[in-house]
Amino acid sequence: MSAIESRAAADISPELARVAGRRVLVFSPTIRYQLGPGDRALVVAGDAVVPGMPILERTPDAELVDVGRLGIENGKSGKAGRGSGSSSGGGASLEPLWKEAAAEESRAMARRTSGGRTDRPSGPPKQERRRPPSPGKWWVGGGDRRGKPDKGKQAIRIGGTLLFESGGRWWAAAGERHQVVTSPVAGVVREARNAVEVIIEVAGSALPGAIAAGVPSRGYLDVPRLTDGELWASALDVGRAGAVVVAGSRVSAQAISRARAISIRGLIAGSVGEGELRDLEASELRQRASLAPALPFGLIALDGHSRRPLATPILALLAAMAGREVTIVTDPPLLVFDSPEVPLPELPPDWIRARSGPHAGREGRWLKSIGLYRFRSGIYLEAAVVRFADDTGTTTLPVTDLERFVF
Amino acid sequence: MLAGLLYKIESTDPEILVEMCAGEGPDIPTLVAVWPRLEARTTPQRRIAVLAGSRRQRRRLETAALRAGWLTVGGSADEDDAVVLSRLVLSTETSAVLLGADHSPGGDEKRHLPDLTALVAAATRLRPELTVVLAGGAATYESQFAGLADARLARETAPDPVGLASGSGGPGATEPMVEKVVESKLVTKKALAEAEAARADNATMDASEDGGPAASSTGEAFEAEPEAFEPEPEAASELDTEVEGGVSGTVASAEPDPSVVAPAESQRAPVPLAFGVVESHAAPNHVLLAPDAEAGDPAGAALQQVLEGLRAFPNDSRLGVARSIASLAYVLDRSVEVVEIGLQGGLSSRSELIGPGHATVVTSYSCLAEASFAPANPSEEVIDGLMTWSTVPLDRHRTMDRLNDLRLLPWGEADGDGAIFRLAAAKAAFGRLVEATPELAEQPMPELLVASGGIFAALPPSVVALALADLVRRPGVSQLAIDQARLLGPLGVIEDEVERRRLMANLADDILMPLGGLVMPAGIRPGRSAGLLRLKGLPTSTEIELHPGSVQVVDLPPGRAARADFDFRDPVRLGKRGRHFSVDVGGGLSGLLVDLRDIPMRISDRPDSRRAALDTWQRGMWPDIDE
Known part of the structure; x- marks a missing residue:
């Protein structure tokens, strides 16, 4: 791209080079998904993504939830609070938090084994699964928040991300409803932070x-x-x-x-x-x-x-x-x-377009620069003479109203 | 551009070029490569999240942040829940967080502070790039952020994602800031101590009811060096000689300042500048401790100073304008005000000597992101303001679209209808700036009033003069000027005050284009005639009848001075109250303006009548508007 650019720059006059360049194509751009409290990334930095692959999960109706006490004391979970009390004695003596961590880990393992990874560092050792609670960590719980469920009905559970700890108690942004967002592009995840953002470098x-x-x-x-x-x-x-x-x-x-x-x-x-x-x-x-x-x-x-x-x-x-x-x-x-190979139109190097002003949208060829010129309402501006494609005559207009295309 | 300029000089007057090359044959590419450069940058708009325990406190903090040039979003624990507050802090559009409380927080704030601090500390663990300012009583919770430096370090050592070209965050949002935690704490503790001292001073001043000149809102005062600076005609060319000759022996700098751009193509050693640029970076910080929102004079000035230092680049051109104006006030021995309107914000600054015979310049200034002529995501109030100053009927949605396009293409359609629209946008921004700086509006009319910014530079001088008269409504006599070449900002980046003053002394006549004199009496009563004006000191004496409610223009070319004798029918205020005044006035491109409109200006609220009145005044100053 740089070679093309430098060649194009060499082809044009210094006056034309001062006209604002409009880049028609960018390669491997980086895109961002903004997350908020309660949202989590389903990918990690280094993951390769393809269109349709889940990359994040949003919690549209996230609200503040008192999670209670979380933490590891001598290898055991701390006393659970109101939000997660019912699950404190869950299977394998794991808090919902730890269960989720295990699920996340297994998903990551599955990705690794399926070969979707590019340059992700090797996974953490097994004993690190029980990570201490930290802001942004995914949390699931709250089965008892709606009171005792009706007979035959399953307790509604909520999920979200931990927000902060105050006075020994954790608070989370969580909700019942979640929406999985899939990647619309192929690329590599450059950054993924729960509740903050997912950044993808697009392949194409x-x-x-x-x-x-x-x-x-x-x-x-x-x-x-x-x-x-x-x-x-x-x-x-x-x-x-x-x-x-x-x-x-x-x-x-x-x-x-x-x-x-x-x-x-x-x-x-x-x-x-x-x-x-x-x-x-x-x-x-x-x-x-x-x-x-x-x-x-x-x-x-x-x-x-x-x-x-x-x-x-x-x-x-x-x-x-x-x-x-x-x-x-x-x-x-x-x-x-998707493809970096895009057929580019052939354009003469002096092809310009009026991007603003009364001639906005018209295209033609650059003829020459004429320095300061008195325009409408007695305004003096740097001017150029151009010949629009749909006009046999020439037109004088401000250089700042023009753009040229840069491939 | 420099090469083009030099080639033009070569074609028109090659001898100048030979002089520049110290008698050798002119080699323009080499000359361009070794040309010393002074770099000034406009700091892009950045957003700060303001959190407080109470709405009252949040508003105070927001005011300080706004005046420091930040875009703000805010929330208070008594109104918003933690999810809402977290959303503000975690957004990648947010570059910094200001958490503040009173110096001695009351119960309404105190009970929320632990939770708020925990929330911010947790957010900074997710976003280690975030800078936190703990103001007032919130500073006692500094220990909550103790482990943050490690997290930040870990993030900085991790591979950086590719920054986005545009979008939500803007350059400042994702840009990792260099930090030295220890340094920043030293700095801020010093700031706290200063704030305490200021608080003590205020108490003293209140007690004694000192009627002396008010201290600057940002506390900036320039004391002359022991060897008082004298403008020397010869010194004018000291810089020029060094620049033109491409050699310098005045500043021995082994390593050029980072702000000095060394030419990339050249293999020759960069030529040191004859002047230093502002060096201290504003953002070597992570957790800053700041005074509360009431500290300083006026209240909030101390916090504003801390926030401004956090926001702006060290070579910020907008703050450079304020510094240049301070130098100019010293050099000209006049009170000087500047209004600068740009795309990223606006600046209003006033500088004057503390008194006759003193060498200390008192400066007060305020930057405002909302004073951009084309703010991002303009609110309904912004649109209302623009339509208020428009002389042509505008559709609301169309106005919004045009304003958004102006932000996308700030130099697009600068003539015809576009010029009229840009003038309305500039006046609306000017209006927001005036509204946000009431302490400046209370000052007397400055002796020199300067307009700065590209949007003014592209308009006819007489229209700019009218815009200044429209919005600076204070009785008095002033000289109007415009920073046509937009050099005030770059020159203000020069760090050495003496050097800057010397440059200003030599360049003041060249960088400021005189627009004209302005005489603005207050208290003119309606009627057929307000009195008579006799202009003396010109080859022909001029006598003009004054008409209330009008802006009258008397031809007085640039560089000419005259004495204006006013005989008013009724007593008016022009510095003092009276009927007969004799004042010295200066000329300019638009002549002498005698503004006999009301102070403050009263125009009908009806859109049609208002537009008609504005159009009448504008056409008087802009006769070729319909060309």
Whole structure:
């Protein structure tokens, strides 16, 4: 990549080099899942992940739970408190905490034996299974919190992560309901911390975006024919279920609602308004609160909030990738391609695009820099003369309104 | 860019280039490679989680943190449960935690402190990169964090994950901070001792009702060196000569300062600078002990200072602006105020000599992340503020979109409609800054008022002058200027005060572009005429009738001074109360502004009427707005 970059940089004039470069592809990007109290990572640093593999478990309704006393005194568990009292005399004299630790250990062992590991250090010795309680540690218990269960009904147990210890008692963020989140990408886990974050280095390449919303989602890339640079909401039908659809210059709230209703996995647009983003966020919150889990849906805007058409090199790239599996990632905003080999469009080195201003979205060729120039409203700015592809004449516009593509 | 500049010089005036190369043949690539550099950086926005036992205490702490330039999220144990508070602390967007209590915590706080401390200590075990500030009574729980250095060390020795380019955390969120725990404790204990001393001083001042000038809000006072600095014309070129010649013998530095960027391509030894840059890093810390939120004068200043040191880069350009203004106040022997509006925040600073004949400069300043012209995730209040200053009708959702786009592309669409929108955004940010610094608004009108920041630099000078007059509503006479080349920040990074003053003495006329004089009387009564203005000292004497409610502009070019005699119909306040005033005024690109509007400004609450009034004033200063 660096070789290509340096060659490209050598091809352009120093004036053009001062135009903001827009990177079309990034390779092996790092993505992040933000966790919160009650959430845990199901992977550890060094694990290799593939799409569909569980990576974390969220506790949507985590609340504060008094766990009671936990700890090891002369090799035995301490006195259990209210939250875990019923399980203090559980099998093999293990607290729920230790049971869970054992389960975690066995899962990790299974992963190791199945060969999914890359550079993880060798596992801890067996006697370390009984780790002392620490913040962030997964905890399961609370069978007696709802009182005596009805006859024939199983006691509801809650799970979550330990928060802190105060006055000898532990407190946890725990809840009854849990949601397992699967990885939408292939890669290697770089960091996994319960209640904090999971960071994955993606194997593949990605197209950076400006804004992303919803949740990371995966589907096949669908590039329909756009009318005047846009996709009408009516063009979204059930035939596109499971797809990540290129929606053109702007995506409306109506199109988002319709896409979600028919199980479309994601939308790619040039821009999206703040109102639509707020609607989507509210809708996501409602869905998370409901008991019926919804399919993940992601939205990515490549340019910003104000309407402007998708850049033609990016549209060409997306068209070339049509039908392949892609992933919308929200932190940071990325459209991830599984393969690092992405067919890049051929572009002249002086190809530029207006990214803001009245000409936003228009593309053409750089002609020359003309220094300070008096623009509308008597504003003096560094200017350039360009020839847009759809115009025979030349146009003078501020250099700061331009961008060039960097592959 | 430097190479381009030098090539342009070579094509227009090659002799200058020969002089730069000390008589040898100009070799621009070599010149670029050995060019000494002074690096200043804007500290990106960082977020601090403010935790307290009570809402009252949380608000005090938040105020100090906001004034130190932090973005804040907060919670108190009496309102939020531990899960909510943990969420704030564990979020990777949070870079630091401020846990505070009164100096002697009352019952409402005291009972929550053990749990809160345990919660924060537990969070730092999960996030060892987190910096914790224990303020006031919370400092007694320092021992809870005893084992933290080990966890931090373990994390630092572990392989680092690749940092994210953007997203939630921002550069500051994931950036591991270099720490020296012992050092930081020494520093903070010193700060505590200072705070105690300040507390004692306050008590003394309260008791004696000392009417002397107020100490700086951040406690910063520059005392002149024993050998008092005298601006020397010859000294002007000392730096220039060294820079241009590429050689220096004044500073013998075996190892250049880390802030001095050595050119990577060059194999030649880096040329030492003729000046030092601010060296002490602000964040060699892990657990900091800080004074409570009431310590200092004004209250919270001591804590603000600690938090600011934690937040900002050592070569932070925004704080550099404040330092440059302090030097400028000394050099010009004037009271100087600056308003700087940027993408990552804003700064308001005032410096003045403590009195005639004194060499001590008193500086008070405040950084505010919310004073960014395009704040991240703008609130409804931010949108309201922008729409309040807009002269064109704006749709609320569209305004939000444009403001978000302005954050993504801060230099995008700087002309036409974009310029009008940017002006409204800058004024709204300026308004937030004024609102957050009431102690500055109580000061008299400064003799020199400076606008700084890229958003002002791209606007016509007369519009910037009007923006200053719109938002600094204090009766008095002032000279308006703009930091057009945006050099105040970088020059403020020079650590040596004497060196900085010398530079300022030589460059003040060049780095500040005069916008014009401003005369702002208070107490003008409505009517047809407010009185007469006679401008003397010019080739032709000018007499102008003054109209209440208007901003009148008198042509007075840059570099010219005149005497303005005012005969008001009714008594007004212009420093003191009276009808007849005779003041010296300076010229500028927009001339002399006589602002006869109300103080504070009263405009209709109705959007249409307000827009019409703003538009009328603006068109008077910006005639080519519709071009």
